[in-house]
Amino acid sequence: MSQRAPPAPARSNARVPERWRKEVERILITEDQIARRVRQMSREIERDFAGREMAVVSLLNGTVMFLADLIRHLSVPLRLDFIGVSSYRLGTESADLVFTKELRLDVRGRDVLLVDDILDTGKTLSRVLDKVRALRPRRIKTCVLLNKAARRVEDVKTDYVGFEIPDFFVVGYGLDFGERYRNLPFVGVLHPRVYQTACPRIDSAETKKVKGRGNARSTISPLSR
Numbered sequence: 001m002s003q004r005a006p007p008a009p010a011r012s013n014a015r016v017p018e019r020w021r022k023e024v025e026r027i028l029i030t031e032d033q034i035a036r037r038v039r040q041m042s043r044e045i046e047r048d049f050a051g052r053e054m055a056v057v058s059l060l061n062g063t064v065m066f067l068a069d070l071i072r073h074l075s076v077p078l079r080l081d082f083i084g085v086s087s088y089r090l091g092t093e094s095a096d097l098v099f100t101k102e103l104r105l106d107v108r109g110r111d112v113l114l115v116d117d118i119l120d121t122g123k124t125l126s127r128v129l130d131k132v133r134a135l136r137p138r139r140i141k142t143c144v145l146l147n148k149a150a151r152r153v154e155d156v157k158t159d160y161v162g163f164e165i166p167d168f169f170v171v172g173y174g175l176d177f178g179e180r181y182r183n184l185p186f187v188g189v190l191h192p193r194v195y196q197t198a199c200p201r202i203d204s205a206e207t208k209k210v211k212g213r214g215n216a217r218s219t220i221s222p223l224s225r
């Protein structure tokens, strides 16, 4: 196994662009920091997968930007397909996962790279890993842009992690809140007032908890992921 650079810390003093200031509290990871780290991850992946065609399996929709940047720096032969996963939830705990797109690529006997945007409780990736493992690939490596280790419930093995982040609800660079904010070029902390407007049905105790902890989210999640 080759030497890996540890996940980069998510830290930035960059100012939120005027346009987003009402909705985004602060920038956690800038566009440049993301670009540098993603290039580094591509190099590590390229080294580990050298010599065999790889099958990249990416989770929709949150990986859209990360995946595009990651694979454009991979100069090894690869095949690409997607798995669609969706969950509808109000409150913290992940609700039932619904598969909205099944994998069509034949991964049997292949070297799979499973890509997701963020590892939170680990429930999603663990379900998807079971599903892909059942297809008998030769090996599976997991790759996530962000890791929120504080919230882990399922023990999921991660082979490539872009950034370790604290327990904040983040948006941008593919990550959404109610399908919005995916187009932001940076990863930012969503302003709690956005939940309060978007989720008026959340009871006041939960809202207070979010307010009290800044955006240290634990009670309110996006309606869809």
Ligand code: 5GP
Residues within 6 Å of the ligand: 062, 094, 116, 117, 118, 119, 120, 121, 122, 123, 124, 125, 168, 169, 170, 171, 175, 176, 177, 222, 225
């Ligand atoms: P898990 O099953 O690990 O709890 O959740 C993983 C999924 O939840 C991610 O793929 C992502 O779609 C969503 N998620 C978890 N934390 C965040 C977050 O801070 N921001 C956004 N936008 N989505 C999140």
Ligand code: MG
Residues within 6 Å of the ligand: 059, 060, 061, 062, 063, 116, 117, 118, 225
């Ligand atoms: Mg996701």
